[in-house]
Amino acid sequence: MNIILASTSTLFGGEYLEYLREELIKLYEGIDEIIFIPFARPGGISHEDYTTKARSFFETINIKVKGLHEFEDKIEALNNAKGFFTGGGNTFLLVKTLHEEDLMQILKSNIENGKPYLGCSAGSNIGGQNMKTTNDMPIVYPASFDCMGLVPFNLNPHYLDPNPDLKHNGETRETRIKEFLTQNDLKVVGLREGNWIRRIGSKITVEGSEQTRIFEKDKEPYEIEAGSEL
Amino acid sequence: MNIILASTSTLFGGEYLEYLREELIKLYEGIDEIIFIPFARPGGISHEDYTTKARSFFETINIKVKGLHEFEDKIEALNNAKGFFTGGGNTFLLVKTLHEEDLMQILKSNIENGKPYLGCSAGSNIGGQNMKTTNDMPIVYPASFDCMGLVPFNLNPHYLDPNPDLKHNGETRETRIKEFLTQNDLKVVGLREGNWIRRIGSKITVEGSEQTRIFEKDKEPYEIEAGSEL
Numbered sequence: 183m184n185i186i187l188a189s190t191s192t193l194f195g196g197e198y199l200e201y202l203r204e205e206l207i208k209l210y211e212g213i214d215e216i217i218f219i220p221f222a223r224p225g226g227i228s229h230e231d232y233t234t235k236a237r238s239f240f241e242t243i244n245i246k247v248k249g250l251h252e253f254e255d256k257i258e259a260l261n262n263a264k265g266f267f268t269g270g271g272n273t274f275l276l277v278k279t280l281h282e283e284d285l286m287q288i289l290k291s292n293i294e295n296g297k298p299y300l301g302c303s304a305g306s307n308i309g310g311q312n313m314k315t316t317n318d319m320p321i322v323y324p325a326s327f328d329c330m331g332l333v334p335f336n337l338n339p340h341y342l343d344p345n346p347d348l349k350h351n352g353e354t355r356e357t358r359i360k361e362f363l364t365q366n367d368l369k370v371v372g373l374r375e376g377n378w379i380r381r382i383g384s385k386i387t388v389e390g391s392e393q394t395r396i397f398e399k400d401k402e403p404y405e406i407e408a409g410s411e412l
Numbered sequence: 413m414n415i416i417l418a419s420t421s422t423l424f425g426g427e428y429l430e431y432l433r434e435e436l437i438k439l440y441e442g443i444d445e446i447i448f449i450p451f452a453r454p455g456g457i458s459h460e461d462y463t464t465k466a467r468s469f470f471e472t473i474n475i476k477v478k479g480l481h482e483f484e485d486k487i488e489a490l491n492n493a494k495g496f497f498t499g500g501g502n503t504f505l506l507v508k509t510l511h512e513e514d515l516m517q518i519l520k521s522n523i524e525n526g527k528p529y530l531g532c533s534a535g536s537n538i539g540g541q542n543m544k545t546t547n548d549m550p551i552v553y554p555a556s557f558d559c560m561g562l563v564p565f566n567l568n569p570h571y572l573d574p575n576p577d578l579k580h581n582g583e584t585r586e587t588r589i590k591e592f593l594t595q596n597d598l599k600v601v602g603l604r605e606g607n608w609i610r611r612i613g614s615k616i617t618v619e620g621s622e623q624t625r626i627f628e629k630d631k632e633p634y635e636i637e638a639g640s641e642l
Contacts, residue, residue, distance in 0.1 A: 194579040225587060226594030272591050274550075314550050319588040320504075320557060321544050321595050327553045340582040349424040350605060352570040357455060358549040361502050364456030365551050375580060 184209065185299040185332055187306035188378035189339045189390075191270055199239045199302075201376070205389075207243055209298050210265055215246040217263040219289075221279040222271025222304040232269060240267075250285075260288045263297065270303030270339075273316040277308060278324035290330040299332070303339045306373070310336040315362055315370050317355070333379060333386055334369075335412065336362075341372035341395060356395075356403065363399045370397040371412065379412065386412045414439065415529040415562055417536035418608035419569045419620075421500055429469045429532075431606070435619075437473055439528045440495055445476040447493040449519075451509040452501025452534040466499060480515075490518045493527065500533030500569075503546040507538060508554035520560040529562070533569045536603070540566040545592055545600050547585070563609060563616055564599075565642065566592075571602035571625060586625075586633065593629045600627040601642065609642065616642045 186202070186209055193201050210216065220232040233249030240247045247267075253259035260266075266289065268276070280286040286308070293299045301309050307316050309332040313324075317340060344354040353361075359370050371379065377390030388394045393405040406412075416432070416439055423431045440446065450462040463479030470477045477497075483489035490496075496519065498506070510516040516538070523529045531539050537546050539562040543554075547570060574584040583591075589600050601609065607620030618624045623635040636642075 223594070224583075224591075226591055275591075275595065314552070316550065317582060319545060319547070319592060320550060321588075321592040323544075323557045327550060340580065342580060342582065350570065350572060352547060352572065353454075358551075361454075361456055361505075362549060362551040364453070365505065 183293060183299075183332060183381050183383065184296060185293060185309065185381045186301070186378050187309045187333070187337060187373075187381075188300070188302045189306070189341065189373040190375045191302035193376060198235065202300075202378070203243065205378070205380075206300065209300060210243075210245055213245065213264045213298065215248065215263075216240070216265040216267055216298075217250050217259060218247045219250045219266065219268040219276075219280075219305070221251075222269055222273065222276040224269070224271035232271075236267060236269060256283055256285055257288050260285065260292055263292065265298040266293065267300040268302070268305030268308065270305055272321055273304040273307045273313050273318045274320050274322050274324055276304045277313050277327065277329065278322045280308070281325040286328070286330060290332070293330070293332060306337050306339050306379070309333060309379075311368055312336065314366065315359060333381060333412070336368055336370045337379070338370055338372045341374045356397075359397045359403075363397060367399045372397060372403070377408070388412055413523060413529075413562060413611050413613065414526060415523060415539065415611045416531070416608050417539040417563070417567060417603075417611075418530070418532045419536070419571065419603040420605045421532035423606060428465065432530075432608070433473065435608070435610075436530065439530060440473075440475055443475065443494045443528065445478065445493075446470070446495040446497055446528075447480050447489060448477045449480045449496065449498040449506075449510075449535070451480075452499060452503065452506040454499070454501035462499060462501075466497060470497075486513055486515055487518050490515065490522055493522065495528040496523065497530040498532070498535030498538065500535055502551055503534040503537045503543050503548045504550050504552050504554055506534045507543050507557065507559065508552045510538070511555040516558070516560060520562070523560070523562060536567050536569050536609070539563060539609075541598055542566065544596060545589060563611060563642070566598055566600045567609070568600055568602045571604045573604075586627075589627045589633075593627060597629045601625075602627060602633070607638070618642055
């Protein structure tokens, strides 16, 4: 496998995908066209507008982008593709659409056969075992929470440390992930913005500018450095 | 109907349910025992410990508390009860349990027949049409997102205004609710901490110390004052 699962597409104050530019040139080496999966639709934008946004970045590294929504036969489109990028947005909407159109397993097989994959945020969540550690609002009901399982754990993108100044009684991210672990025995990688998971073959590392917080059942959460194997 | 759906059980720096004391005395007037529904299990605490927490508040207003988990026949327990309180925690866990044990409709009928109901946070979410505007993490997969529909809208408890200082790319609460409205045509009541919805008969008002933010499809969000009808 040859994949990147990134916490976010865009760093605070930065441009879309800009902080990943050098990584993406390596990820898609030798590839001149990818399929963009726009189904997470951040903020409800159209599939077409979202694809245009992705296209305008990938033009700058000489990669053409086609939106998966453009194809009548989406399964054939995935099987014929050279590589993939799934953008962020709402994970429930993304997972519902992929299950409804029977695309989750097809995408998984293509990636497992070596086609490069980039996911950001919701697009990274679907690389995990299931979507039970997404931060998103359950605005639609998917047929299942199961995802591609490209890595043997779950992700929590946009991982956010507790804010001690907040006078608010909503749960912290850490509390939420610990609640997940009361019901599930599965490692969760708390991926801060600026970080990504890199899998090349069977080697899985965490990369980026921040430490990464790991949550496991019946253990205190702990931090690992960029470059650590997962 | 005679119900309170509160944003939170506990105000910042306050004691459990303390800010609702006078309201709860009125809600449960003439009633000396209620059933507590502990299934949301905040932080994964046991049903027993959670019930003890609720009990220790209700003792101070002379109301006995039994946990629904204590009953072998939970349907009979709901039908025999004089009133209800559903505590906060994880809405997915709460809704999954209520559907699995066929309790959602039974609870709804009992409340519609006039038995008083208090919900806090997750316990308030289940008073709405569905749980698609919860803030909680989807740590388990419920058979359905449908809820009791005690009010003709959805709630977003712990409603939180955007923080302009946050250098983070996760979605704001307002963005999430607007995404819900791209997929659903249903009013959402953004209930800030300190506020609650009060239904007496067919009259539904919002009460408490804060303004309340209302979201509707194809409209700009707007604020209403405490005491306004919904």
